[in-house]
Amino acid sequence: MPAAGRHAGTPGDFVPRVEIMDAEALGRALRRMAHEIIERNGGTADLVLVGLQTGGVFLAERLATLLAEIDGADVPCGSLDVAMHRDDIGLRPVLVQAPTTISGDLTGRTVVLVDDVLYTGRTVRAALDAVCDFGRPRAVQLAVMVDRGHRELPIRADYVGKNLPTRRDEMVDVSDRGVVLGITA
Numbered sequence: 001m002p003a004a005g006r007h008a009g010t011p012g013d014f015v016p017r018v019e020i021m022d023a024e025a026l027g028r029a030l031r032r033m034a035h036e037i038i039e040r041n042g043g044t045a046d047l048v049l050v051g052l053q054t055g056g057v058f059l060a061e062r063l064a065t066l067l068a069e070i071d072g073a074d075v076p077c078g079s080l081d082v083a084m085h086r087d088d089i090g091l092r093p094v095l096v097q098a099p100t101t102i103s104g105d106l107t108g109r110t111v112v113l114v115d116d117v118l119y120t121g122r123t124v125r126a127a128l129d130a131v132c133d134f135g136r137p138r139a140v141q142l143a144v145m146v147d148r149g150h151r152e153l154p155i156r157a158d159y160v161g162k163n164l165p166t167r168r169d170e171m172v173d174v175s176d177r178g179v180v181l182g183i184t185a
Contacts, residue, residue, distance in 0.1 A: 012184030014171055020164060021179040026145070029161035030059070033143055034066035036159050041110055044071045046138070048109045052127055053081040053098035055116030055174055059145055063114060078102035080113075082126035100130075107135035112159075116174035118144040121155035145174050 021029065041047055044067050051060030057079045064077040081098045113127050124142060131140060143159035148166040162179065166172065173180045 014173055014182055015185045016173070016180045016182040017170075018181050019178060020146075020172075020181055021162060023176060023178050026161070026174075026176075026178050029145065030062050031066055033159045033161060034063055034070055037063070037067065037112060037141075037143065038071055040141075040158070044073050044075050046109050047075050047112065048102075048106060048137075049075055049077045049112050049114055050102060050127075050131070051077070051079045052113060052115040052123060053079055053083075053100075056114040056144075057098075058176065059116060059143075059174070060112075060114035063112075063143065076103065080127060080130055082123060082130045085126035085129040102134050105135040106131065106137045108138050109135075110139045110141065111137040112141045112143050114143045116145050117172045118142070118147045118155070118157050118160075119150055121151045121153035124155045125153055146172050146179055148172055 037047070038044060047067070049060040049064050051057035060077050060079070064075045067075045078101045079099060080102065081100045111131055113124065113131070115123065118124065128140060131137060141158040142155070144157045145161040147157055147160045147163050150166070150168060164172065164181070166181065169183060171182050171184055173182065
């Protein structure tokens with residue numbers, strides 16, 4: 001489960017209020033997103049999935065499994081920690097770094113960044129910087145399970161599981177069990 005409060009930048013215990021998607025609905029959304037990725041890219045050749053630590057990693061792994069089931073080819077899947085590429089270092093606590101596991105050069109590949117929640121866009125901006133450390137991709141696309149709005153940067157997801165307008169004080173938690181909306185106590 002993602003760290004409580006990570007999407008609003010405030011520490012605290014996550015208090016769930018309403019279930020938005022259960023595990024079955026999350027699975028359907030992932031399957032739909034997998035089909036959209038295949039359709040947009042004409043298959044899975046030269047595709048690499050990169051899950052953003054920590055919430056996007058399990059989603060990237062599940063998408064990789066679905067892409068292999070649908071298209072019949074294994075899609076490389078890695079993880080990326082963007083902590084040292086963020087533009088708010090010093091403004092908020094730096095979380096303990098999680099492993100980055102990207103095997104091989106990304107030059108000429110289509111990279112699909114995968115995250116759990118798209119909020120301000122700052123994590124994605126950091127991820128775009130971090131990806132360049134691994135080569136020059138032909139294209140970078142973005143897949144998120146939840147787009148909650150409140151963008152501070154001109155970033156838009158290519159694949160979205162659920163658009164969920166929220167208040168700034170609300171939290172969105174995405175896990176294998178589904179998507180829950182809540183607050184921090």
